Amino acid sequence: MINSPFTIWEGDDVHGRRPVITGVSVSLDDLFARKPGARRHVIPTGLDLTGAVKGQLHGRFPGVEGDWLGVVNYAINYADGRREKLYVPDQLVSFDVLRLRE
Numbered sequence: 723m724i725n726s727p728f729t730i731w732e733g734d735d736v737h738g739r740r741p742v743i744t745g746v747s748v749s750l751d752d753l754f755a756r757k758p759g760a761r762r763h764v765i766p767t768g769l770d771l772t773g774a775v776k777g778q779l780h781g782r783f784p785g786v787e788g789d790w791l792g793v794v795n796y797a798i799n800y801a802d803g804r805r806e807k808l809y810v811p812d813q814l815v816s817f818d819v820l821r822l823r824e
Contacts (some may be wrong), residue, residue, distance in 0.1 A: 724793045724812045726781035727743070728764035744779040748796045752819040769808060772800045776823065790817040 723743070730742040754771040781793030791814050797807040 724781050724814075726783050726793060728784070729780065729793075739782040741780045746779045746794065747774040747821045747823055748775045748777040748794060748815065749774050749799065749819045749821070753815060766802050768801050770799045773819070775799070775818065777820070779820065781812075783815070792817055792820055794820070 731739045732742050733739040748769045748782045750773055774798050775798065777794045779792045779794050782793045785791060785792070787810035793812050794815055795809070795811045796813065799807055
């Protein structure tokens with residue numbers, strides 16, 4: 723797990739400290755935006771990089787220009803509908819592609 727100086731912690735030194743996990747939605751459409759007019763070649767067994775997926779935000783970093791980046795764990799579905807997913811832990815993503823989950 724990436725330890726950010728801006729990670730929010732809970733617990734104490736006696737009982738253990740752990741990062742506060744915040745439920746978020748990750749917009750794959752925004753994170754993996756395609757160039758306008760880009761040629762498509764559909765691969766049925768490829769990753770489905772559309773829509774939003776559930777994620778767990780557990781760290782934060784500021785960018786030099788004031789933008790915030792989150793450290794997020796999330797999973798991406800395969801386009802063919804299989805139950806297996808690609809789990810991608812500790813991904814650094816812009817807060818622009820994240821939304822708080824209720």
